[in-house]
Amino acid sequence: MTENTEATGGPERRVRVVLVDDHRMFRTGVQAEIGRTEETGVEVVGEAADVDQAVTVITATRPEVVLLDVHLPGGGGVEVLRRCAPLMGAADDPVRFLALSVSDAAEDVIGVIRGGARGYVTKTITGTDLVDSVFRVQEGDAVFSPRLAGFVLDAFASTDAPPVDEDMDRLTQREREVLRLIARGYAYKEIAKQLFISVKTVESHVSAVLRKLQLSNRHELTRWATARRLV
Amino acid sequence: MPAATARAAHSSLASDPEEPPLRKLYRSADGRMLGGVARGLAGHLGLPVAWVRFVFLGLFLSDGLGALLYAVFWIVVPLGVGGVGDAHPPRSVFETAPDGRRRLRKPDPGQVFALVALLVGAVAFVSSVDMGSEADRYIWPTLLIGAGSVLVWRQADNARRARWMEVGRRRRLLHLARALAGVALVGLGLAVFMVVRGSAAQLGNVLTAAIAVLTGIALLAGPYLVRMTQDLSEERLMRIRAQERAEVAAHVHDSVLHTLTLIQRNADDGGEVRRLARAQERELRNWLYNPEGTGKDEDDEPETLAEAVKRAAAEVEDKHGVPLEVVVVGDCPLDDKLGAQMQAAREAMVNAAKYGGEGGAVQVFAEVEGTTVFVSVRDRGPGFDLDEVPADRMGVRESIIGRMQRNGGTARLRSVPGGGTEVELEMERASE
Numbered sequence: 001m002t003e004n005t006e007a008t009g010g011p012e013r014r015v016r017v018v019l020v021d022d023h024r025m026f027r028t029g030v031q032a033e034i035g036r037t038e039e040t041g042v043e044v045v046g047e048a049a050d051v052d053q054a055v056t057v058i059t060a061t062r063p064e065v066v067l068l069d070v071h072l073p074g075g076g077g078v079e080v081l082r083r084c085a086p087l088m089g090a091a092d093d094p095v096r097f098l099a100l101s102v103s104d105a106a107e108d109v110i111g112v113i114r115g116g117a118r119g120y121v122t123k124t125i126t127g128t129d130l131v132d133s134v135f136r137v138q139e140g141d142a143v144f145s146p147r148l149a150g151f152v153l154d155a156f157a158s159t160d161a162p163p164v165d166e167d168m169d170r171l172t173q174r175e176r177e178v179l180r181l182i183a184r185g186y187a188y189k190e191i192a193k194q195l196f197i198s199v200k201t202v203e204s205h206v207s208a209v210l211r212k213l214q215l216s217n218r219h220e221l222t223r224w225a226t227a228r229r230l231v
Numbered sequence: 232m233p234a235a236t237a238r239a240a241h242s243s244l245a246s247d248p249e250e251p252p253l254r255k256l257y258r259s260a261d262g263r264m265l266g267g268v269a270r271g272l273a274g275h276l277g278l279p280v281a282w283v284r285f286v287f288l289g290l291f292l293s294d295g296l297g298a299l300l301y302a303v304f305w306i307v308v309p310l311g312v313g314g315v316g317d318a319h320p321p322r323s324v325f326e327t328a329p330d331g332r333r334r335l336r337k338p339d340p341g342q343v344f345a346l347v348a349l350l351v352g353a354v355a356f357v358s359s360v361d362m363g364s365e366a367d368r369y370i371w372p373t374l375l376i377g378a379g380s381v382l383v384w385r386q387a388d389n390a391r392r393a394r395w396m397e398v399g400r401r402r403r404l405l406h407l408a409r410a411l412a413g414v415a416l417v418g419l420g421l422a423v424f425m426v427v428r429g430s431a432a433q434l435g436n437v438l439t440a441a442i443a444v445l446t447g448i449a450l451l452a453g454p455y456l457v458r459m460t461q462d463l464s465e466e467r468l469m470r471i472r473a474q475e476r477a478e479v480a481a482h483v484h485d486s487v488l489h490t491l492t493l494i495q496r497n498a499d500d501g502g503e504v505r506r507l508a509r510a511q512e513r514e515l516r517n518w519l520y521n522p523e524g525t526g527k528d529e530d531d532e533p534e535t536l537a538e539a540v541k542r543a544a545a546e547v548e549d550k551h552g553v554p555l556e557v558v559v560v561g562d563c564p565l566d567d568k569l570g571a572q573m574q575a576a577r578e579a580m581v582n583a584a585k586y587g588g589e590g591g592a593v594q595v596f597a598e599v600e601g602t603t604v605f606v607s608v609r610d611r612g613p614g615f616d617l618d619e620v621p622a623d624r625m626g627v628r629e630s631i632i633g634r635m636q637r638n639g640g641t642a643r644l645r646s647v648p649g650g651g652t653e654v655e656l657e658m659e660r661a662s663e
Contacts, residue, residue: 104520124554146594150558153598183558184607184653185594 015138018046018061020054020080021069021100026123030067030100033127040131050074055083058095062087064138068117070101070108077101081115088116098137100130106151113213119143141203142210149182152213171209178205258308268304288348292355298377305384372424379416382409486514506552513545536569536604537562540597543577551584554592561599563660569604571638572658578630579608579654587612587652602660609653631656 017034019027027047035044046061048054051074058066058080066084070077077099081088087095097117101108109120118137121130122145133143144152156171171179174195181191188206192199256275258267269287273280290297490511497503533539537559544555565573576595583593587610596607627644631654635642640658 104516146556146558146596150560150596153560180596180598183560183598184596185556185592185609185611 013041013135014043015041015065015134016043016045016061016063017134018048018054018058018063018066019044020048020057020066020072020077022049022072023069024049026069030130034131034134040127042131042134051076051079051083054080058084058087062093063095064093065134066095066097067100067134068097068112070099070103070112076108077112077117078115081112081117085116096137096140098133098143100125104147106154109148109151110155110213113148113210116214118210119145120148121145122147140207142206144179144182144206144209146183146185149179152209153179153183155213171212175205175209178202179209182206256308258305268301268308271308272304284348372420375420375423376417377420379413379418379420382413382416482515482518487511502552506549509552509554510545510549513548533565535562535564536573536597536599539565539569539573540576540595540606543573544580544595547577547580547584551581553584555580555584555595556592557595557597559597563599563604566661568638568640568658569660571634572604572606572640572656575631575634575642575656576606576608576654578627578634579656582627582631583608583610583612583652583654586610589613590651599660604658604660606656607653608656609651611651613650 014037019030021027021030027049031044031047034040034042037043045063046057048057049072051072054066054068054072066080068077068080072080077097081097084095084097088097097112099109099112099117099120100123101112101120102123103109113120118140119133119142121133121143125133125145136143153176156176177195178191181194186194188199188202191202195202256271258271269283270280272278273283276283287297287301290300490507493507494504497507533542540559541557544557547553548555563569576597580593580595587593590611590613594607594609596605596609598605632642632644635656635658638658640656642657643655645653645655
């Protein structure tokens with residue numbers, strides 16, 4: 001961990017990233033887009049094309065952020081997350097995952113988020129936005145694309161009969177509002193202005209949603225998944 | 232009878248003009264009475280089915296030869312629908328019932344007649360055999376066994392049919408009952424045989440011997456059978472995979488290659504290339520990730536809100552070459568009011584694409600919450616002030632705001648922080 005000082009110190013922020021995607025062309029494209037370390041501050045320290053490679057590379061390089069494709073040979077992004085769980089929980093140097101997918105399917109997306117990914121962006125994202133998202137994830141925030149917000153709202157919707165002691169599993173009014181604005185295409189800053197709260201508060205709402213999504217193994221998600229025949 | 236004759240004659244006629252090179256004999260699945268042998272033969276030979284049935288009946292009366300023949304046909308000849316490798320399926324052999332459902336059909340005169348004939352035959356058979364004599368010992372067990380195996384064989388046919396037609400899920404219990412009844416009958420027959428032939432005291436010995444033999448056979452043939460079923464199921468799996476791959480390949484070939492060609496030809500026209508690529512991406516995505524996933528049913532009217540929003544966005548995207556990102560939460564069927572809201576939303580999308588498309592993707596968000604349907608269309612363009620729009624420009628005022636108000640909803644137009652415009656449409660849907 002000699003580079004660690006260099007990575008966190010200095011006026012310019014730095015982040016070490018591993019790319020996991022089975023399409024070489026896509027990896028090359030992302031590398032070209034965000035990998036110019038002097039400009040973006042992103043340093044791509046490793047690449048992997050399948051689950052086994054990914055686990056090996058991530059364990060060896062200990063990056064701060066992993067850009068993880070949802071569909072991978074060998075079990076998919078969920079499998080990578082499962083096998084890297086100890087690294088995610090590490091107290092001093094946690095590895096964080098950002099799902100980067102072309103998939104539109106809710107079960108893919110919700111699956112990796114529940115597996116522990118800190119956010120989800122689609123492959124149509126621009127380079128600048130991607131760099132921004134990577135840094136946000138590095139700092140411990142959650143990154144929600146409008147589409148992901150839509151999926152989550154859908155997942156938590158229709159709680160008509162309030163169950164006893166399920167409050168942990170439900171979204172507060174504020175969290176729903178925040179998610180709704182994200183789904184409508186607002187940036188965090190715009191949401192803060194809209195709701196007269198600080199950006200930090202927006203971020204903490206979003207983190208809370210993410211936590212609920214990851215912790216929640218109770219009824220809404222089960223019911224939601226059952227209704228869509230996902231389980 | 233005339234109906235059956237006419238049908239058979241008609242079917243034989245129909246098969247004549249284009250004689251398939253190789254005609255295979257099938258049992259008929261439709262309009263059959265027992266195993267479909269007679270009907271199948273009739274179709275194959277081009278004879279009225281009644282004749283064949285009479286011949287069988289006649290043979291049956293002469294020492295039961297007909298029954299034997301019938302049984303052999305039943306076992307050997309496959310039930311006929313879409314046999315492997317027949318370019319011309321033996322359509323002539325069977326015909327669809329007038330209402331399309333076989334089971335609901337009224338008993339046609341031919342069938343009634345045949346039943347009566349069968350009864351007469353049975354009576355003749357029973358009276359011709361001397362019931363009281365020695366033979367009695369064998370006849371009843373034989374009849375039992377025969378009835379049981381007929382039941383089971385018929386059952387096998389039904390199982391096959393069910394696989395083709397995916398009918399009879401509810402009838403599973405009935406099927407099971409029938410199969411069990413068949414097995415019970417055969418077992419009973421065999422038991423009676425044994426008891427009658429030997430004395431009951433020997434039953435134990437006979438059973439032991441039979442079990443020993445069966446076990447031996449199972450030990451010897453078991454592995455082969457297991458291996459064979461494994462191979463078969465594996466082969467079936469491979470075939471299904473190959474079929475799926477072929478379908479994907481065909482689709483990719485059709486639309487993707489076509490689009491790529493167009494893109495090569497229009498390489499200089501950036502807008503056109505983007506439009507083509509986007510349309511193709513959407514279609515392929517639809518095809519890959521939609522559960523029902525053909526992606527081809529674009530002609531019929533959308534029935535639900537989510538569909539309608541996606542459809543409108545896709546059309547606007549195609550027309551104006553600006554990406555629209557659609558997020559839909561919840562869904563509900565469309566009614567008149569929601570239809571109006573969709574039209575207003577579409578107008579808003581067009582405006583956003585036209586005037587605000589420079590700033591990036593247009594965000595479309597639709598949510599159904601309870602009885603309220605909320606749609607927001609937002610762009611990141613320069614934004615505009617409704618008061619400054621000349622009074623004669625009716626797009627926003629009439630098509631969006633006016634339309635929503637006339638249908639009992641509300642429309643709000645506002646500039647959002649950080650530039651851009653957002654149109655919010657809210658409508659109460661008719662409660663269910």
